[in-house]
Amino acid sequence: MYDFYFADRESICARPEDFLIFCKRLLPRWANGIPDSECIALWRILKSLPKQAPTLVETGSGASSLALFLHAALNGGKVFSWDTNASKGAYLRSVISDAMCRVLEVDIHKIWTFIPFNSTDPHVGISALKEMGLTADFGFFDSWHVLDHLLQEIDHFEKVASPKFVIALDDAYYTMKYQNFAYVNMIRQKLGLRRVDEPQDNRCKPFYEEVDSHLRGRYPVVEKIQDEYKQLYAKDLSLAYYESNREFTNLVGMEDGSKLDHRFDAWRVS
């Protein structure tokens, strides 16, 4: 169903970004949660990782999984994705198998592990990589967008991180501490319920500031990556394509068009 032909392996190796966006555009909206510009920025950061065959971690699967998978398929390495929505894993597996694995002649099961559970579970969350004898080189965090959960995910990640690692965030400008009222209000709107106000104590600094301070408090070398999302997003076709839906997501606070510069942020740490 998803085995649309792009080009042979050699041409894919020559134009991997075009192939990545070609595959991303096969996805429906519910599994395509980041714009093309962010997917490209993610891809370019992966290319800059110092380790050959790195271990890549993500929380919240979707288009980002395609970027991580393609990097591992072309360069070696492994991908671990945590998402509580098991159907998303099954769906993405079918897209990756058809669209990527066939032409690249790789076995999805040797590269990608999807864990359909809470990313911070003490037994099968991110820190379980330790029991598998692995260290993580890259983490992309895009699951439940509240600071408390995000910092827990980063804490788990740090327990298994390599001495040099990179972390990246989606929706890094969000400022919700313990409850995602934007998401809750989106659901309430669909249920025909009135909007609930966010209590003051749910407010925190933007995630990119909180995470920056967290990392600088723990590691001697923390470099903010000059990611390319910030140059690319103004001309991003995928953002224009979903414009009508974005009016609603802006209204309930799931997106803030004025803060898009910090939708994506990343750090190199050692």
Ligand SMILES: C[S@@+](CC[C@H](N)C(=O)[O-])C[C@H]1O[C@@H](n2cnc3c(N)ncnc32)[C@H](O)[C@@H]1O
């Ligand atoms: C915004 S979507 C991810 C988008 C994806 N990165 C992409 O590129 O399309 C967020 C995902 O996080 C998952 N999620 C929410 N809370 C979670 C948790 N505690 N552990 C793991 N996954 C979670 C949801 O099921 C949802 O699929």
